[in-house]
Amino acid sequence: MLRMKNIRKIYRxxxxxxxxxxxxxxxxxxGEFVAIMxxxxxxxxxxxxxxxxxxxxxxxxxxxxxxxxxRLSDREMSHIRNQKIGFIFQSFNLIPDLDLFDNVxxxxxxxxxxxxxxxxxxxxxxxxxxxxxxxHHLPSQMSxxxxxxxxxxxxxxxxxxxxxxxxxxxxxxxxxxxEIMDLLDEINQRGTTIVMVTHSPECAARAxxxxxxxxxxxxxxxxxxxxxxxxxxxxx
Amino acid sequence: MLLxxxxxxxxxxxxxxxxxxxxxxxxxxxICASTTFTTxxxxxxxxxxxxxxxxxxxxxxxxxxxxxxYPAQQGNSAATIPPQISYxxxxxxxxxxxxxxxxxxxxxxxxxxxxxxxxxxxxxxxRLCFSDFFTMFDVPFAYGGPWxxxxxxxxxxxxxxxxxxxxxxxxxxxxxGKRVRIEDRVFTVVGVLKPWRPFIRLYDLNGNFVAEPxxxxxxxxxxxxxxxxxxxxxxxxxxxxxxxxDFLNSDVDWVQFWVELRSPxxxxxxxxxxxxxxxxxxKHGRFERPLANRVTSLxxxxxxxxxxxxxxxxxxxxxxxxxxxCALNLTGLLLGKFLARAPEVSVRRALGATRIxxxxxxxxxxxxxxxxxxxxxxxxSIGAMRLIGKLxxxxxxxxxxxxxxxxxxxxxxxxxxxxxxxxxxxICSVQPAVQLKI
Numbered sequence: 001m002l003r004m005k006n007i008r009k010i011y012r013x014x015x016x017x018x019x020x021x022x023x024x025x026x027x028x029x030x031g032e033f034v035a036i037m038x039x040x041x042x043x044x045x046x047x048x049x050x051x052x053x054x055x056x057x058x059x060x061x062x063x064x065x066x067x068x069x070x071r072l073s074d075r076e077m078s079h080i081r082n083q084k085i086g087f088i089f090q091s092f093n094l095i096p097d098l099d100l101f102d103n104v105x106x107x108x109x110x111x112x113x114x115x116x117x118x119x120x121x122x123x124x125x126x127x128x129x130x131x132x133x134x135x136h137h138l139p140s141q142m143s144x145x146x147x148x149x150x151x152x153x154x155x156x157x158x159x160x161x162x163x164x165x166x167x168x169x170x171x172x173x174x175x176x177x178x179e180i181m182d183l184l185d186e187i188n189q190r191g192t193t194i195v196m197v198t199h200s201p202e203c204a205a206r207a208x209x210x211x212x213x214x215x216x217x218x219x220x221x222x223x224x225x226x227x228x229x230x231x232x233x234x235x236x
Numbered sequence: 237m238l239l240x241x242x243x244x245x246x247x248x249x250x251x252x253x254x255x256x257x258x259x260x261x262x263x264x265x266x267i268c269a270s271t272t273f274t275t276x277x278x279x280x281x282x283x284x285x286x287x288x289x290x291x292x293x294x295x296x297x298x299x300x301x302x303x304x305x306y307p308a309q310q311g312n313s314a315a316t317i318p319p320q321i322s323y324x325x326x327x328x329x330x331x332x333x334x335x336x337x338x339x340x341x342x343x344x345x346x347x348x349x350x351x352x353x354x355x356x357x358x359x360x361x362x363r364l365c366f367s368d369f370f371t372m373f374d375v376p377f378a379y380g381g382p383w384x385x386x387x388x389x390x391x392x393x394x395x396x397x398x399x400x401x402x403x404x405x406x407x408x409x410x411x412x413g414k415r416v417r418i419e420d421r422v423f424t425v426v427g428v429l430k431p432w433r434p435f436i437r438l439y440d441l442n443g444n445f446v447a448e449p450x451x452x453x454x455x456x457x458x459x460x461x462x463x464x465x466x467x468x469x470x471x472x473x474x475x476x477x478x479x480x481x482d483f484l485n486s487d488v489d490w491v492q493f494w495v496e497l498r499s500p501x502x503x504x505x506x507x508x509x510x511x512x513x514x515x516x517x518x519k520h521g522r523f524e525r526p527l528a529n530r531v532t533s534l535x536x537x538x539x540x541x542x543x544x545x546x547x548x549x550x551x552x553x554x555x556x557x558x559x560x561x562c563a564l565n566l567t568g569l570l571l572g573k574f575l576a577r578a579p580e581v582s583v584r585r586a587l588g589a590t591r592i593x594x595x596x597x598x599x600x601x602x603x604x605x606x607x608x609x610x611x612x613x614x615x616x617s618i619g620a621m622r623l624i625g626k627l628x629x630x631x632x633x634x635x636x637x638x639x640x641x642x643x644x645x646x647x648x649x650x651x652x653x654x655x656x657x658x659x660x661x662x663i664c665s666v667q668p669a670v671q672l673k674i
Contacts, residue, residue, distance in 0.1 A: 054586060055669035075590050082588020089672065093583045097247045109240055110588035154587070 001162060001193045002028040002051060007060035009046050009216075020046035021057065022216045028195055030161070033188040035204035036197045038213035044197045045166070047213065051195065052085055052164045053077040065161055082110050086155030086192075088184075090167035092147040094139040100126060100150050101135045107158040118157075125157035129183060145176030152183050163187065165196040169203055181206050237593075238600070245601035248577075255573060259566050260609045263651050266562030267613025271636070271644040272620040273555035277548045278640055280538075284438045285374060288496075289535040291336075292372060293503055294441075295329065295493040296532070297321055297514055301473040302524035317528050318471045318489040319442045319541075323459070326491040328513060330366070334506050335495035337368035340456055341439065342466045342491050348452065349417040350405045360401070361450040361467070362418070364459055370396070370427075372496050373439050378402075380412035380427035383455060387426075391457035395423035401451035402428045419462060423454065438534060440492060441541040443468050459484070466490040487522070495531075507531045556647070563651040571659040574598055581663055582671035591664040598660035599653065606652020607645070614644050 009021040021043050028034050038044050049055035050062065053069060062070050065084055072080070086107075087093075094103045101122055108118040126132050129149035139147050148168060155163055168184065169177035181203055188194050196207060204210050212220040249256045283289050298317040300306040305316050321329075326340035346362045369375070370382040379402075383394040395416060402411055402425075411425045436445045458464065463480045470476075472488035497503045510529045517523050532540065581594055589597075614636065621635060636644070 049669040052586065054672065055667070075592075078585070078588055078590040078593075081586060087586050093579070093586075093672065095580050095583060097244075097251060106584060107587040109237070110584075110590075110593060112237075158587075 001030040001032070001065060002026070002195065003061075003063040004051070005061045007050060007057050007062060009043075009050060009055070009057045020216050021050065024060070024217060026211065026218055028193060030193055031188070031191050032209060033184070033194045033207045034196070035207035035210045036195060036213060037199070037204055037210055041215075042213040043216035044213055046216070048164050048166055048195075048197055051162075052087060053081050078110075082107055082158070084161045086158055086160035086163040088148070088151050088155060088163060088165040088168045090170040092139070092144070092151045092171075094147055094150055094154075096139055099136045099138050100131060100142075100153070103139070103150055104154045104157045107154065111158070121157040121159075122153075125153040128156055129153045143176075145172055145179060148172060148176070148180055149183065152180070152187075156187065161193060163192055163194045163196075165194060167198055168196065169198070169200065177203070237596070241597045241600035242604065244597055245604050248601055249604065252573070255569065256605070259569055259605050259655075260612065262562045262566045263559075263606055263609025263648065263655070264612035264616060266559030266651060267610045267644060267648055268616035268620060270552075270555040270559040270647055271614055271617040271640065272624065273548075273552045274643065275617065275621060275636055275640045276624060277544065277552040278637075278643075279435050279635075280544045280548060282435075283535065284434060284436055284538070285534060288372075288374065290533050291496055291498065292534040293495050293497055293506070293531045294534065294537050295321065295495060295510060296530040297325060297510065297523065298525045298528040299325070299487045299489065299523050300525055304473075305525070306471070317530065320469070320471065320489040321491055321493050322487050322489050323484045323491050324486075325513075325517075326493050329493060329495075329510070332506075332509060334502070334509055335497055336502075337372050337496040338494065339366035339369040339372060340491050340493050341365035341369055342456075343440065343443070343450060343468050344464045345467045346418050346452070346454075346464070348401075348405075354407075355404060360452050362452040362454060363450040364454055364456045364464060366456050368496070369439070369453075369494075372494060373434075376430040376432055378428050378430040379410040380425070383426045388455055388457055391455055391461055393421050393423045393458070394426045394455065396427040396429065396453040397425060398429045398449065398451040399431045418452070418454065421462065436538070436543055438538075439494065440468070441537055441543065442492060445541070445543060503531055503533075559647060559651055560654060563654040566655040567658055570602065570656055571662060574659040574663040575666075578663065578666045578671045581666055582668035585666075585668040586672060594664040595660050598663055599656055602652040602656025602660065603649055604652075606648045606650075606655070609651065610645055610648025613648070614641065617644070 004024060004026045007021050007024040008019070011018040011020055024043070024047065036044055036047065046055070050057050053072070060070070061068065064080065069077070069080060095106065104122045104125055105118055108121060123132065123135070126135055129152050131146060131149055131153065134142065134146070139150065142150065165184065169180050172180060184194060184196070185206060196203070198204050211218055285292065296317050296319065298306070299322060300318055306318050308316055330338060330340060332338070342364055344362050344364060345359050347357050348360045349357045366388050367382045367385055378399065382396065383392065386392070387394050395418065397405065397411065402408060405411065405416055406414060411428055414425050415422050416425060417423070432449060434449065437443070437447055437449055460481070468490065470488050470490040472486065474487065476483045476486040476488045495506060497506055507529065510531060511527060514523045514527060514529055538544065584594065618636060
């Protein structure tokens with residue numbers, strides 16, 4: 001589903017070059033639920049930006065769903081984001097002026113689906129996240145957990161092949177977090193690939209695989225290192 | 237997608253009503269100024285008599301002092317011959333059968349005596365003309381019609397009243413056949429005009445061309461019998477004699493002369509006829525200056541007499557520039573508003589919006605603001621035009637027509653685009669990865 005080989009991403013300023021990803025290689029198969037872990041500055045965010053085609057990279061090859069997406073135009077990248085990738089953000093990132101219905105509608109609008117089909121998808125997605133009765137509530141009228149469920153409904157309605165989730169439970173209490181993780185599990189059970197960045201070992205434990213990053217590289221793809229010292233050794 | 241963009245734009249505009257009002261107000265101000273001044277120019281530049289402006293011709297001859305040319309009018313260096321002709325030359329030209337229609341004419345002030353039970357006598361503006369005058373200038377009649385050629389020939393005491401005068405004298409009823417005293421004679425009403433307010437007094441560009449048409453019309457041929465003198469300009473370079481008869485036979489220029497000709501070929505032929513007349517008169521010691529007759533179409537005459545002054549054109553251009561400045565000033569406000577929305581735009585980009593989608597969404601918002609400003613600006617300009625109209629003349633003829641409404645809408649959209657182009661480009665260039673904490 002997702003194949004990255006020797007990806008390099010450098011942030012340049014006048015004074016310094018920061019190698020956010022260096023020789024970064026990763027394969028995620030279709031249907032996997034992968035947790036990405038690592039300390040701050042390890043390259044998790046950069047990885048997700050590159051994986052989500054929200055940022056360009058400086059070297060290497062990235063194949064998404066068997067298509068080389070290394071050098072695409074803005075229109076082509078937007079099309080792939082719209083058709084194949086779903087995002088779940090830590091801070092929900094709902095549009096405050098739009099109610100649940102319209103927020104879930106956003107990716108469907110850019111896909112150019114007819115009104116009838118959009119309505120069916122939105123209502124079905126709202127039902128799956130248990131918010132059918134709140135279709136016309138604004139984000140400000142909902143709790144954090146409900147807002148994250150709206151964000152998940154937005155992904156469900158778009159039905160992408162790959163979901164990129166960044167700390168989806170980071171802003172939620174433990175009960176809400178468990179509900180969200182249950183939802184992600186359910187989505188994954190239906191065959192959608194999920195790549196989730198998390199700091200939470202509990203959340204990571206729900207994934208089928210954990211990948212640990214350090215200094216812009218993948219250091220362990222099977223199990224978490226006991227210590228970063230060990231991690232550094234294995235990286236070398 | 238357009239309707240979706242409109243809906244999103246309306247939500248955005250409602251989010252900050254004060255800022256929205258300021259932006260709309262800025263565009264409304266610019267549209268008000270530009271619409272007002274471009275409409276004033278448009279009103280004076282349009283064809284005053286569609287289909288006829290190139291068939292009606294104004295005749296001039298240079299009977300001025302052989303040693304000094306007729307003084308040029310201020311701002312009109314081309315007018316180096318008298319703007320009117322003498323009575324004797326007008327009467328001579330009237331004998332031609334070349335034109336389809338023709339009329340000598342001038343304005344005078346005469347006392348009209350209504351029924352004493354209705355109103356007191358009043359001095360009224362009267363136009364003395366031939367019967368063809370009404371047909372030539374498409375003067376609309378409510379009752380009756382122009383007098384006939386026989387009345388012209390015999391100098392019959394017949395009169396045509398305008399709508400307001402008929403209202404004053406006869407309460408607005410069909411007064412054809414009724415009588416009214418003008419000066420010391422009794423006239424029979426043969427026609428009553430419908431309300432008629434051409435935007436310029438096209439048949440008399442020599443005087444105050446934005447004035448209203450005269451309320452009373454009588455045959456030109458009554459001039460000698462009633463010894464009627466013009467209330468307009470009389471231009472002469474030598475003595476006009478002592479008696480009224482001397483005045484009529486003098487070289488004083490005070491009569492306007494119009495002909496209706498079918499084609500440019502007819503106009504050329506008529507010009508030759510006028511030249512022939514002048515050459516003949518030269519043999520009798522008149523017209524000592526070089527041959528300089530003019531047979532000018534109504535439309536060309538409007539330009540020559542400065543109906544559209546360069547100042548009016550300049551004001552229109554400056555007002556459009558003012559609109560552009562208003563729009564450019566709003567760019568900063570829109571830029572701030574749009575950039576504050578970068579996180580939302582980044583979410584949309586992550587969900588599949590292309591740069592063009594984002595650009596169009598924001599340009600739609602700018603155009604909505606432009607349209608709203610345009611509509612308010614047009615309403616303001618209607619008030620401004622009434623004010624300007626009142627300053628120029630008693631009854632305003634300056635008003636928005638369909639063409640100017642379309643132009644104002646076009647300017648509104650242009651202003652919205654101008655104001656929003658750079659902010660929309662900036663917001664669509666935002667890198668989503670920078671704004672999104674993913």
